[in-house]
Amino acid sequence: MNAALTRYRVMAYVVGVLLIVLVLVGVPLKYLATEGTGPQELGEWITTYLGVAHGWLYMVFLVAAALLARAARWSIGFTITTLLLGTVPVASFFGERRATARTRALLVSSSR
Numbered sequence: 001m002n003a004a005l006t007r008y009r010v011m012a013y014v015v016g017v018l019l020i021v022l023v024l025v026g027v028p029l030k031y032l033a034t035e036g037t038g039p040q041e042l043g044e045w046i047t048t049y050l051g052v053a054h055g056w057l058y059m060v061f062l063v064a065a066a067l068l069a070r071a072a073r074w075s076i077g078f079t080i081t082t083l084l085l086g087t088v089p090v091a092s093f094f095g096e097r098r099a100t101a102r103t104r105a106l107l108v109s110s111s112r
Contacts, residue, residue, distance in 0.1 A: 011061040016092035
């Protein structure tokens with residue numbers, strides 16, 4: 001279960017950081033910067049390429065979370081909440097901490 005937790009945590013951080021860059025940097029630059037300027041082109045690049053990367057990596061995150069949920073025997077409600085928190089910028093980090101704490105507590109209790 002430690003390996004599943006590590007894979008989940010890595011993917012949660014990668015997807016969380018990409019989502020923050022995409023939503024808080026790329027989208028404002030793309031739509032608020034003057035058309036044809038360097039910042040607008042950077043925003044276009046971020047939303048195009050990081051957006052695609054984020055989409056694919058989010059699918060990997062969902063699989064990693066589902067595998068961890070199954071191994072740790074999370075309830076369906078906890079699992080769905082954890083997956084949904086992964087879609088909200090910054091909230092994904094809260095979801096990761098919450099899921100890690102629950103899984104580590106389970107690991108400690110099962111090792112006794």
